[in-house]
Amino acid sequence: MPNDHTSVVVAVIPPCDLCGEPAIADAATSLGPWAYVCADHFRSQGCALGLGRGQELKLAVPRETREEHEFNEGWDHDPADHR
Numbered sequence: 467m468p469n470d471h472t473s474v475v476v477a478v479i480p481p482c483d484l485c486g487e488p489a490i491a492d493a494a495t496s497l498g499p500w501a502y503v504c505a506d507h508f509r510s511q512g513c514a515l516g517l518g519r520g521q522e523l524k525l526a527v528p529r530e531t532r533e534e535h536e537f538n539e540g541w542d543h544d545p546a547d548h549r
């Protein structure tokens with residue numbers, strides 16, 4: 467499996483270590499230690515993605531949810547077809 471070191475798949479999105487909001491990344495903060503950071507703290511802590519810097523958190527998608535998503539996409543396309 468290719469890995470560019472900019473993202474990691476997680477089963478559960480953890481809370482931001484700094485404010486408790488849902489985290490978007492596990493990244494090195496300006497203070498040094500790695501932490502789960504939300505979008506706001508990712509910016510304010512000067513975080514970046516990449517090897518040794520940080521990894522974006524990607525939620526593992528259960529099969530059922532993925533099928534539901536595909537169903538919704540198909541449903542969204544219907545109105546355009548009848549325009």
Ligand SMILES: [Zn+2]
Pocket residue numbers: 482483484485486487503504505506507
């Ligand atoms: Zn935060």
